[in-house]
Structures are given as C-alpha cells and as structure tokens.
Amino acid sequence: MNIDEAREKLIVALDVESTEQALDLVEQLKPWAGMFKVGMQLFYSQGPAVIKDICRQGVKVFLDLKLHDIPNTVAQAVRVLTRLGVTMFNVHAAGGRAMMRAALESCGEESTALGIPRPLVVAVTVLTSIDQLAFNRELGLSGPVLDRVVAWALLAKECGLDGVVASAQEAAAIRQSCGPDFLIITPGIRPAGAAGGDQKRIVTPAGALAAGASRLVVGRPIIGAPEPVKAARAILSEMVVVVASSM
Numbered sequence: 001m002n003i004d005e006a007r008e009k010l011i012v013a014l015d016v017e018s019t020e021q022a023l024d025l026v027e028q029l030k031p032w033a034g035m036f037k038v039g040m041q042l043f044y045s046q047g048p049a050v051i052k053d054i055c056r057q058g059v060k061v062f063l064d065l066k067l068h069d070i071p072n073t074v075a076q077a078v079r080v081l082t083r084l085g086v087t088m089f090n091v092h093a094a095g096g097r098a099m100m101r102a103a104l105e106s107c108g109e110e111s112t113a114l115g116i117p118r119p120l121v122v123a124v125t126v127l128t129s130i131d132q133l134a135f136n137r138e139l140g141l142s143g144p145v146l147d148r149v150v151a152w153a154l155l156a157k158e159c160g161l162d163g164v165v166a167s168a169q170e171a172a173a174i175r176q177s178c179g180p181d182f183l184i185i186t187p188g189i190r191p192a193g194a195a196g197g198d199q200k201r202i203v204t205p206a207g208a209l210a211a212g213a214s215r216l217v218v219g220r221p222i223i224g225a226p227e228p229v230k231a232a233r234a235i236l237s238e239m240v241v242v243v244a245s246s247m
C-alpha cells in the first residue's frame with residue numbers, strides 16, 4: 001500500500017462549529033485525507049449549507065448524524081439528506097431491521113430519482129466511548145461488547161447496508177463474520193501516547209488497519225494538534241508502514 005491508498009482510508013472528523021473553521025481544515029488537509037466527516041456540532045450549527053460548501057472543495061463527505069427513530073421518520077430524513085450529495089451517512093443499528101431497511105430503500109429511491117450515486121449507508125454499533133463495564137452496568141446489556149457489535153454488524157449486512165461503525169477492537173471479528181467487502185469504519189483511533197479523552201475502546205492507526213478496518217475516523221488527534229497537517233502525515237506514515245509490512 002502506498003501513501004495514496006492510506007490517504008483514501010483516512011477520514012478527518014470536522015468537529016468544529018463554524019463553516020470557516022471547517023473549510024480551513026478541509027483546505028489544509030485535503031491532500032492528506034480521503035473523506036471529511038460532518039457531525040452533529042457542525043451540522044446543527046451551520047445546517048445543510050455547510051455540506052454543499054465542503055463538497056464544493058472537491059472532497060467527499062461522511063454525514064454522521066447517527067439517525068435513530070421509527071422507520072418512517074428515518075426514511076423521510078434520509079430522503080432529504082440524500083439530496084445533499086454526501087458520499088456516506090450513518091444510522092444507528094439499535095433502530096432495528098425495519099429502520100435500517102427503510103433508510104436504505106429511501107436513499108436508493110431518492111438517488112435514482114436524482115440520477116446520482118447512492119450514498120453508502122453504515123450502521124453505528126456500540127459507541128467507542130462505551131467500555132465493557134458501562135455496557136453491562138449502565139446500559140444493562142448482557143454479554144461481551146464484541147458479541148453485540150458482531151450481531152449488529154450481521155443484522156446491518158442482512159438489511160443490505162454497506163457496513164458498520166465500530167471500534168477497531170472488533171474489526172477482526174466483524175471482518176470474519178461479514179466478509180471482505182463489508183465496510184468497517186473505525187473511530188476511537190489514537191496514535192500511541194495520544195490522549196484518549198472520552199474514547200474507551202481505543203486502537204492505534206496501525207492496529208486498526210492490521211485488524212481489517214476499511215477506514216479510520218480521526219478527530220482531535222488531527223484537528224486539535226498544533227499543526228494538523230503534520231499530525232495527519234504522521235498518522236499516514238504509520239498506516240503505510242504497517243500495511244506494507246503485513247503484505
């Protein structure tokens with residue numbers, strides 16, 4: 001794998017409040033990232049216009065709103081979001097089979113009507129900020145986190161979704177259960193020694209790739225660094241070395 005292939009796998013989370021900040025990061029980082037993630041903070045503050053502004057920079061957008069509601073509500077929201085021209089968006093696996101199917105069907109119909117490619121649809125599984133203890137004691141869910149993540153990944157696959165969002169700690173098991181073409185998007189990425197913050201199920205960039213992650217989502221280790229470009233390039237270097245040595 002060369003640097004371009006590693007770059008394609010890096011998704012930078014634009015967790016900022018203003019369009020100006022987001023566009024500044026896109027401008028700096030577009031040679032070093034394959035996609036940019038717009039999450040709740042930026043979307044709720046700037047609205048759909050920010051997606052168009054970012055797409056105008058010629059980059060791909062992952063819209064991360066973690067849709068989770070009754071099937072009809074999600075389907076109608078997806079219909080509107082599909083018009084924004086994003087490359088990928090997420091729904092929550094906990095919404096269940098009917099909700100995931102409705103989301104996929106709705107974005108398929110809308111993109112066909114518009115004559116645009118269908119956005120990739122991925123399901124969020126267990127948030128990377130939840131550790132085993134919280135999973136069992138706070139959420140009251142039994143068994144290992146890993147089992148729930150793999151079960152939701154299989155459900156998402158059965159519904160026809162393109163992949164899941166999970167910690168890279170579960171990537172190898174998901175890859176084994178869901179096959180080579182299923183997208184595994186992994187946040188909770190931290191270079192060795194970086195502050196974990198609220199993330200609990202953490203993996204290094206190298207570890208995530210070695211486990212079979214398709215794409216790595218990185219926010220604060222890049223956008224919070226004194227020199228975001230330098231931080232992104234350091235992560236890419238780590239990705240290239242590991243994959244090259246495992247080939």
Ligand SMILES: O=C(O)c1cc(=O)[nH]c(=O)n1[C@@H]1O[C@H](COP(=O)(O)O)[C@@H](O)[C@H]1O
Nearest residue numbers: 013039064127128165187188217218219220
């Ligand atoms: O769906 C997501 O992108 C997501 C799912 C998850 O389980 N954990 C998670 O951290 N994320 C997002 O990934 C990004 C991680 O950011 P950092 O922790 O700053 O690298 C944030 O924008 C989160 O909203």
